[in-house]
Amino acid sequence: MNMLRLLARQNMKYYKKRNILIGIAVFLTSFLVFAILSVGVVFQHEQYAAINAYNPSWHGKYTGITEDMAAKIASNDNVGMWGIYKDIAFTEISKRKKVVYSYADGNALDMMRISLDKGRMPESGNEIALDPGAAERLGKTVEVGGRITLPYQVYRNGKKDYIQEGEFIVTGLLKAVDSDIKEYYQAVVSKELLEKEVPPEQVFYQFLFRIPEDKIPSTDVARDIIENMAKEYGIHEDSVKVNSYNLAANYADPDMYMIIFVIICIVILAGSITIYSIYYIGTIERIKEYGRLKAAGMTAKELKKIVLWEGTGIVKKAAPAGIVAGIIIEVAGIIILHSITGDWLKETREYISYSSLIISHIGIMALAYVITYITMYISIRKPVRLVGKITEMEAISCHSATNNRINNKKKKSVNKVNISHLVKNNLASNKKRSIATILAMSATGILVMVMSTVISCTDSRLEADDMCHGHYMLRQRVEFNNEEHKEREWQNVVSKNPFTKDFLKKIKELGGVEDVQCFDSIYTEIKELYSGKYEIMGVPEENKSFIIDNIIEGSVSYEELESGDKLVVDSRAAKWWFGGLKPGDKITYTTEIDGKVIEKQAEIAATGDFPIIFPGFYTASKSFKDISSGNLCSVLSIWGEEEYNKELADKLFAIEEEDPLLMLSTWQEQYEIAESNTLSFTVFLSIFLGILGLICVMNMVNTMISSVQRRKREIGMMQAVGMTDRQLFKMLQTEGGFYIFGTLFITIAGGGLMSYPVYRLAKEYGILGVHKYQFPFGAVFVISCILVVLEVILVAVMSHSVKKEAIIDRIRFNG
């Protein structure tokens, strides 16, 4: 064997203790890199499989398309699979559930994931395939080949027409959908029925299409194709929908790669600092040995090779071990997750591409190994350079060579050498390492904070607040153009407004009610916006803070709103539905009430953050005075003495049940929905943050331990000249405190600065109902607690370990 390799191998055996320490750092680095990548990949695979199992598979959707236009668009090279569908009619089962009858061609059915459980799809006449749950809810029995009579209202002449009855031949039963998840049941009818029921000039389809696979290198490109095609065919942007879930699940997402890249960089940084600090200390402690080798005739290049081989030798053993541990943990995690989540993953699993999962895991293993190798290489670059510079003289000089590369400059002496000076001195003499450690720990902390911001902004309570103002919310059931239910027309509801003073009194007197707030509404058409009805909400003076406190851009006083020529608009509604209205824009709205038509102009004075369940336009109630002197109260926000009181909820539901024009929602129900929606997201992020936290902790543990190990002798010297255990403890504690508070300061400052743009981004894209910005105090608290507890434990352990050894043994300590 080559002498250099033999020496490197012998060194590895001789310095077993130190190499085990480095090996642990390498093991953890490879484990973390593998775990982060594989957890990300597995989660992504499962999430994407779930999307592919349950979500529509179309990439783009254009609404309001004629059959001719559909054929034209279909001929475009960017359109692969395409299909059309149209909702023809519906049957109202209850206030919250209905059956929707649609015509859809085969491709559209495929892309909408409407599939048969039994039978076949309708082909002609009055054939129908429907969800058996729908028939059940309508009190009908259904079987393939049987007949069923159903009442339904056709969307015709821009209205929901009168209820008509029709007899259908059941050709198939659709796969049942959990009625608790969906608000409607699906029924599929034939094209003939569509043509029979809806005048041809009123038939506008939804055009669904997929872009050919070879034309989608990334989600961004797909989005551009869909939007550009719409422009090409003169389709209004409001009629364009991109199925970003499907795109993200199946194509490369540059943003995702960037996130993974940043996280891996943080792991490399943390790993490098950890390995580097152990290595560097080990090297300076062996300067004499290297000097002797040089004196014996070894060249600087050969010395460097030995150090490099020692390092890579550790990687060869520890990195695969870390990767294997990662695989074991991952498999165990998946088994546990699947046993917890039960059946719902079964269907999803069919869509998991196990071959690609295995291939990506082989890739991850290779990548984790390469990244760990790079980490080691980065870590030992400086020690290798240092070894290259060692002179033969250092072999024969006194052992103080350990430190002679650290302090060789003059500096101004102080007249008080107390504990804080010793701490300052130690940190200053290792300035680069101290800063690098704090920065690496802070980088992790900032990432934790940024991710926690998303978690805290997706607070289920906030989401529930977004969907229900008050613990219980009673609304009028207003509907337009429903021929069968004219009583739901706003003018009719208002003329017999159920929200009378007596009604309010009745509600207030229900046991457990603390407060009832009433909001007024008018329904308008707005010239500048798409045709349709827009609700403007009037907020009474006693609730004026509801508007004023939630303004985020622009300014207006409640008194100015009373004049009626100013409005406040919800920022999300403005962006999503109101064509990007902003402060300064003017709108003209028309409302029809008490037999008169009133047209008014108003300026958007400000935008704000309001519950998304509300209509989006806000003003003062008084501004409606010149529109109507009647009772315009449309929403009652009911605040209970507690968040949820079943007895009170039952009473309110009984009131709702009595009146077909009332709709009740409860905060609790919305909270439970939000909780289940955010659970998997939160679990994933928490695991992710836990892993990152581990890096953070590992780094700090190593920094503090190596700081003491390196100065064992120095500490012994100070104890020999009179440093007490208490002073030693204080010194270690203050040093730890510097790392803790330095890290916390940068984490909070950096995390605070970065978390707001992330929140804005999440809000803009409507991620998990992110609505209100919430500084992640929870994360700060958890990070602070972990760091402080860790410091206390570490200092206690280190000071105990120092004390365990007699002072004289430490003074003699020579590495």
Place this chain on the structure above:
Amino acid sequence: METVVKAEDLVKHYGAGGNITKAVDHVNLEIKRGKFTAIMGRSGSGKSTLLHLLGGLDRPGSGKVYIEGQDISKFNSNELAKFRREKIGFIFQDYNLVPSLTVWENIILPLGLSNIVTDVNKITNLLDKTGLSDKKDAMPDTLSGGQKQRCAIARALATEPAIILADEPTGNLDSQTEAGIMGLLKQSVEEYNQTLVMITHDEGIAHMADIIYFIEDGKVVDKE
């Protein structure tokens, strides 16, 4: 003459089972105030261990060490540390300076640990005496061996301790520097009426002492 250091049946063994090294084996000795006591012996005879036990740097297996009448083997580590910085000055062969502190800061370190305000004039005098005036702000690693040892002596003298324990302070130095260091030590001890206990191999140095203890296999075998 007053006994300032007294060892009573002092024992320190290392190892276990059949592999026990008796570093200090039932040693009894007395050291008188203001005297220069040398401890001589071959390498591995246990002289350094004995010095460390006398100075409270190490704990005996059994036996007692009295300093100025106080049994330091009863002290806990905090009490021992405080006692050391008040009563004992150490000088080591390897100097044991704190590498991240300047010469001046190394000297005033025991004062700082005791929360004693530095008497700048006194320490400047000490620097002058040790010939380190021009090295006040220098870092230890830039000093020669002799300068480092002078710095260590200055540190040992800074708190004006009653006892100076020196473990072969000239072991790493050339003969000229050795003479200078010894001169400095003797002068300081005489000036402050301190007790100097020194381990040495060097017979020449040992003969400067008032009393010489000879150690062999952890036992005091002779006294001159």
